[in-house]
Amino acid sequence: MATMFQSWSLLIAVAVLAVQLCTGQRSCDIRSTAGSAVQWGSNFTVYCTFNCKCEGSMFCDSPPTQQKHEKFNSTTIYFNVVNITKTRTYSCHCACSPPRDPCGLDISAGYPPDHPKNFKCDYKVITNDSGDLVCTWNRERDTLLWTRSVLRVRTVTGNHTGELHRVSSEGTESLSASFAVSRSVQLLSVWVETQNSLGSVESPTVNYTLSDIAMPPAPVLVQPECSSRECFIKVEEPVRTQHVEIEYTADQQTWTTSPDSVVQMSSSQVRSVSSLEPYRLYHFRARSKFNTGNWSEWSANISSWTQEEAPAEELDVWFTEDFKSRRVYWKEPDVSISRGKIIAYKVSVKSPNSRVVRNISADTRSYSVPFRADCEVTVWACNSKGLSPPARITTRHTKVKHAQEVHVSAGNYSIAISWRKPKTAPLLPAGYVVEWYPEGHQLQELRWLKLDKNDNQTVISGINAFECYEGAVSVFYNDSSVSRTRFKRIATLESAPAVGPLIEEKVKGNDVEITWMELPRGQRRGCISTYSIYLENSSGHRELYSVASPKRTYTIKGLSPGAYNLWMSASTATGGEGPAGNKVTFFVEEETSFSLLLVCGVVSVMALFLVCLCQSSAVKRRFYKFFQCLMLDVVPDPANSKWAKEYIQDKGRMSLMPQQSNSNFSSEEEEPILVDVEELPKQSGDASSPTTISLQLPPQTGLSPETDPATLLYPVTTYIKSFSHDSDSSDQTQTSLDTNSTVDYISSHGPGNMDEEDEEEEEDELVDMHFFPSHNIFMDSLEFGGKLTLDAVKIDCGDFFQNA
Template identity: 75%
Template sequence: MATMFLSWSVFIAVTVLAAQLCIGEKSCHIKSTAGSVVQLGSSFTVYCTFNCKCKGSMYCDDPTTLQTHKDVNSTTISVDVVNITKSRTYSCRCECFSQLDPCGLDILAGYPPDLPKNFKCTYEVQKNESGVLVCTWNRGWDTYLGTRSKLRVRTVTGNHTDGPHSVSSTGTESLSASFALSRSVQLISVWVEVNNSLGFVKSSISNYSLSDIAMPLAPGLYLQECLSRKCLIEVKEPVETQHVQIQYTADQQTWTSSLNSVVQMNSSWSVSSLEPYRLYYFRARSKFSTGIWSEWSANISSWTQEEAPAEELDVWFTEPESDSTSTTVYWKEPNMSVSRGKIIGYKVGVGRPNLRAYNISADARSFSVPSCADCEVTVWARNSKGLSPPARVTTRRTKVKPTADVSVSTGNYSITISWRKAETAPLPAGYVVEWYPEGRQLQELRWVKLDKNENQTVISGIKAFECYEAAVYVFYNENSVSQTRFKGVATLESAPAAGPVVKDKVEGNEVKITWTELHWSQRRGCISTYSIYLEDSSGHRKTYSVASQERTYTIKGLSPGLYSVSMSASTSTGEGPTGEKVKFFIDQEAHSSLLLVCGILSVIVLFLVCLCQSSAVKQRFFEFFQCFMLDVVPDPANSKWAKEYTQDKDKMSLMPQQSNSSASTEEEEPILVDVEELPKQSSAVSMQTNVSSPLPPQTDLNPGTDPATLLYPLTTYIKSFSHDSDSSDQTQTSLDTNSTVDYISSHGPGNLGEEDEEEEEEEFADMNFFPSHNIFLDSLEFGGKLTLDAVKIDCSDFFQSA
C-alpha cells in the first residue's frame, strides 16, 4: 500500500511538471519602478522575483550582459538603473529551474512631445468658389517615441460657427494637414494637439481671416518668341488674379524681377533688357489683391538671338626670335557680352593699306604672321551677324629706357606686380603685364592690359612648384614703349625631383659635358644652379657649379683613366637627386700623341737651325729674301763717295781701309768682281739702266774706269764702304724702311779689319737690316769687276736656278 502511494506521488509530480512546461510557465516576474516607458536621463530600479528559492541573475540587452544585482530576499533581486540613455531590455534567470522560460521587460526611453514650431496656414484657391486650407508645422525635438499629431479647425461663416474639425497630420520632420473650405468662410481658428506615452501638449490657437491667407495656384508659362533683346511670354492662370511677377536669369542664381498688373487671365508679356545670345530662364508667380504670392511656376528657357560682336578683341603679340622674322599674334576668347553670338572664325589682316587677309578657325587663339618684324596686324572676330570692331597691334615699336621701378612679391598661388613711375618720366598711355611658365611662352602666354592710372596687378591662379617669367610694358604712345623683364618667380618650391641627363664628348685630355633642361614637372620651382660631380676610378670626387642658364661645360687637364660624371639641379629650397652616371675614359694615347707632336716640332726646329749653318743654304736664303725687297731703293750714284769720285775722276781709286794690324800698308791691287747684269723693268726706280747683253767677264777698276760701274754681289744695291765717306742725307731719305741694302768694302771681304767691321755693324744697324753677324753674310764670295753705274739685278735668275 505504501509502495503504491509513493508511485502515485511521483506520477502526479511529473504530470504537474509536464503541464507547466506545456503551458510555458515562467520562472519569475519582472517589473520597473518607473514603468515600461521612461524619460531619457531618469533613474529607477528593476526588480525580479522568482517562483522558488534559487540563485537568480539579471541580464541587460542582447547580447546579454550580466548585471550586478542586489538580493532583496531569498526569491527577489534588484538592479538600480541610473541616468538611462536609450531603450533597454532586462531579463532574469534561475539556476534551479533552468528548464523554465526566463522573464523579461522592455523599457522604452524618450521625451514627452514638444510644442509645434513654425505653425502657419495658407488657403489655396483652386477654383473661384472653393479651396483647400493647408497648415504646416515642425514637431520640435525628437521624442524617440510614437507621437500622434492632430490639426483642429473651427470655422466662422457670418454668425455661424462650425467645428472643431480634426485632421490627422502626415509627414515626419515637417508635419502638415489639409482641410477643404468654401470661399464663403470668413474666419478660421486652428491649433495642433500632440501626445505620446509620456505626455500631451496643445499649441496656441491661431486665428486667420481667409482673405489674408488666400493664395492662387502657380501659373503656367509658355514661350512665344525671343529676339536679341527681349522675349514674349504667355502666362496662363486657373483663377483670375490681380498681380503677376516674372523673373529671368542667365545663370539660375541671380534673378531679375518685373512686376505687372493682370487684366486678363491669359495674357502675353514682354520681358526686355536682355543680352544677345544668352540662355535665359524664366519663372512666374501670381497673387490676389490681398493674400500671399503663389508658388513659383516651373522654369522655361530660351536663347536670345545673335548680334555682331560689340567690342574689339584683346590682342597681344610676342617679339620674333633671333633666327626668325615672323611674329606671333595672340588674342583672348571674347566673353558672351563681347561676342554677342557664337564665334565661327577669326580674320587676321597684315599690313596697311595693302592688307593681306587670313581666315582663322574659331578654335585658334594665335597666328604666326610671316615676315612681319615691322608691320601692323589687325584681328577681327566673326559670328553669324558680322565682324567685331578691328583690334590693331603694331609690331613696329621704338624701345626706350625703362622709367618705372618694378617690384614683385609672391603669395599663396598669386603674384603681385607693382611699379612706380619716375617723376621725370613722361605720362604713360597704358600698361601691359604678361606672364608665362618658364620656357613655354608660345604655349601659355597670358597678359592683362591696364589703365595709365593703375600701378599694380595681382596675378591669380599661379600653379604651385612652377617657375614663371613676366614682363611689364609701359606704352607712352602707339609705338614708344619700355620693357622691364624678370625671371625666376615661383610661389611654392621644393628640391627638383630628378637630375639632368648627361652626354659626354672626350677630346684628348678633356671632356665636354652637355645636358638638357629638366622637364617642367620635375623642376619643382626655379632652377638656380647645376652641380657636376666628376669621380675617378679611385673614388676621388670633384664638384663643379654651373649657372642655370648654361647647357654645356668643359673639364680640362684630365689624367688618363676611367671617370664617371653625373649632375644634379638645385632650387632656392635645396638640391635634388643626381641623375644617372655616365662613364668615359681618357686614353694614354692622347698624352703620348701630344708629346710626340712636341718632339717632332723640336726635331724640325733643330734641323732648320743646323741647316742654316751651311753657307750654301744661307746664300740661297739671302738671295730669296733679297727678291722681296722693294724696287724703290737709294741711288748709289748720289752717294757721297760717287760725288767725290766725279770731282777727282782721274785720281780716284778703291783703297783698302787702314787697320791697326801688322799687315803691310802698301797699296794692294784692287779686287775686281765679275757681275752679270740682267735686264729688269721697273717703274718705281729713280734711275733705271736696261742692258741687253751681259757685261764682259772682267773690268779693270782704275781711275779711268766708268764711275757708273760698281762692284757688288747678287743683291739689289751695293754701297762702297770706306773710311772717308758716309751715306748722304739724300740717299738715306730715299731709302725705303722696308728695303734691304747690302754694303761691301772696296777691298773685298778678305781685307776687312776690326775697325771696318765695327763701322759696318754701325751702318747696318742704321739701315734696319740684318745684324752684323748675320749668317747670310758670312760666306759671301766676290768675283769679277764692278763699276759705279747704277745697275739692276734680276731676281728671276734665282728662281730659275732654284
C-alpha cells in the same frame, strides 16, 4: 467512487500540466519603478520576483552581462540603474525544476515632447471652390521616443461656428498636417497637440482669415519667342489671379525681376521681358498671387536664346616678336562683346608697299606677321550679323630706355605686380600692358592685360600651382614709343622636382663636357634655381659642382686619368633638391706627348718611303754597292799585289786590259795595247819602298812639277777608255780614245786640283771600275786632306781590273 475520484484527479493534473507546457510558464516576473519609458539620465530600480525556489541572477543587454544585484527577500532581487543614457534590456534567470522561461524588460530612455515652434498654416487653392489647409511646425529637439502629433481645426462660416476637426500627422516624425477646407470658410482656429509616453503638450491656438493665407497654384510658362533684346512669354494659370511676377537670369545664380507688363489673352496672358543682351541663353520662371494672401510657388524654369547682333567692341590685340619671328595675338571675345557665335576672324597686314587680307578660322587666336619693316595689323571678329570694329596694332615701336621699377610677389594662386615710373622719365605714359606666360611657352600660352595710364599695380589670378612664370610690363607713350621691363622665375607654390636631369658627357683629353635636357614641365614643381653635378672617382671620392639655371652645359677641367661616375639633380628655391637623374660612367685616358707622336709619325712615313723605294732593282744594286764600299774588312797593299810583282819581272812591257763589262766594245779595242814604261832610279831616303813607275802625263793634266810620283794610286797608261753612264737611262754612250788621250788618276793633292771636266771624266771611270756607285749622294762631300800615300791607304789595284 474513490477510484473514480482518483481518475478525475489524474486527468485534471495532466490537463494542468499540458496547459503549463503549452503556455510556457515563466520562471520570474520583472518590473521597473519608472516603467518601460524613462527620462534621459534618470535613476530607477529593476525588481525580479522568482516563481520557484532557486538562486536567481540578473543580466543586462545582449549578449547578457551579469549585474551585481541585491536581495530583497527570499524570492525577489533588485538592481539600481543610475543615469540611463540609452535603451537597455534587463533579464532574470533561475534554475527551476522543471525548467521555465526567463523573464525580461526593455526600458527606453528619451525626453517628453516640447511645445511646437514656428507653427503656421497656408491655404493652397486648388480650384475656385476648394483648397487644402497645410500647417507646419518645428520642434526644439528629438524626443528619442515614439511621438504622435494631432492637428486640431475649428472653422467659422458666417455666424456659424463649425465643428472641431482632428487630423493626425503622417508618421511619428512628421511635422506637418493638411486638411481640406472650402473657400466659403472665413475664419479658422488652429492648434497642434504632441504626445509620447513621457507626456503631451499643445501649441497656442492661432486664428486665421482664410483670404489672408490663400496661395494660388504655380503658373505654367510656355516656350518664349525672343529677338536680340526682348522675349515674349505666355503664362497659363489654373486659377485666375491678380499678380504675376517673372524673373530671368543668364547664369541661374542672380535672378532679375521683370517689370509688370501684362497682355490679357483669355485664360492666359503674354508677358514681355525686355532689356536683354544679344546671343544669351536666358532662364525664366514665374509665380502668381491674389490681391491678398501669399505668393504661389515658382513655376518650372524654361530657357531660350536671344538672337545675334554684330560684335559691339574691337578685339583685345597684342603681339610678340624676337629676332626670328613676329606674331599677333587676340583674345576670344566675351559673349557681351561678340553678340553672337564667332564664325571667323579677318586679318589685314598693311606695309608701306603692300596690303594682305586673310580670313582666319574661328578656332585660331594668333597670326604670324612677315618680318619686315613697320607694318600695321588690323583684326576683326565676324559673326552671322557682321564684323566687329577694327582693332589695330603696330608691330614696331620706338624703344626707350626709361625702364619701370617693377616688383613681383607670389600669393595664393595669384601674382601681385606693381611698378613705378622713374623720376627722370621725360615722357608721360599713355597705358600699360602686363603680360605673363609659363616659362619657355610664350608663343603657346601668352596672356596679357591692358591697363589705364593711371594704374600702377594689378593682381593676376588663375595662376597654376607648381608652375614657373615669367613676363614683362610694357609702358606705351603717346608718340608710339614703348619701354619694356621683364620679370622672371616666379611661382605661387614650389616643391622638390619630381625627377633628375638626363645627362650626356663628352670626354676631351683631361676635360669632360656635360650637357643635360630641361626637366619636363609637369615635373619641375616650380622654378628650377640650381643644378647639382656629382662626380665620383674610382676610389669613392666625390666632388660637387653647382650650376645656376637656366644654364644646361658645364665643363669639368683637369681630371686625372681614371674611371669616373657622374650624376645630377635639380633644386627649386623653396622646395629643395630633387632625386638624382641617370648615372653615367666615363674614362679619362693617359695623355700621350705630342712630340713623341710627331716623331713616330715621321719615322713611320720615312720607313714606308724606303720600303716602297727598295722595290726598284736599280736602287737595290746601288744600295748594295754603297754599303759594300763602306764596310771593307781588308785594305789591300798595292806594293805586295800581283800586279806589282809581275811588273818587276817584266819591266820592259805591261799589258793593260780594259774592263769588259760592256759588250758593245769593238774587236779592235779588245786587243791588248803595249805601252813602253821607263824605269826611274830609286829615291834616296827610302830603300825599302818599292820601285816607282814614272808616267808621262800630257800637259793638260794640271799636275805640278813637284808632284811625287810615289803617291800615284795606279800606273799611268797612254790608253784610257772612258764610259759615260746614266743609271736612270737604258742608252749607253762609249768613246774610244787614241793613244794621246789623257790619263785619269787620283792625285795626292785631292780632286781639288782638277778642273770640272776632269772631275766628270774621273767620275765616269770610277763608275766603270765599280769603285763607287754612280750618282752617289756622298760624292759631293768627299774631301781629301794632305798627301795620300800607300802607307795611309792600301788598295789592291787588281780589283779594278778583275775583268780585264
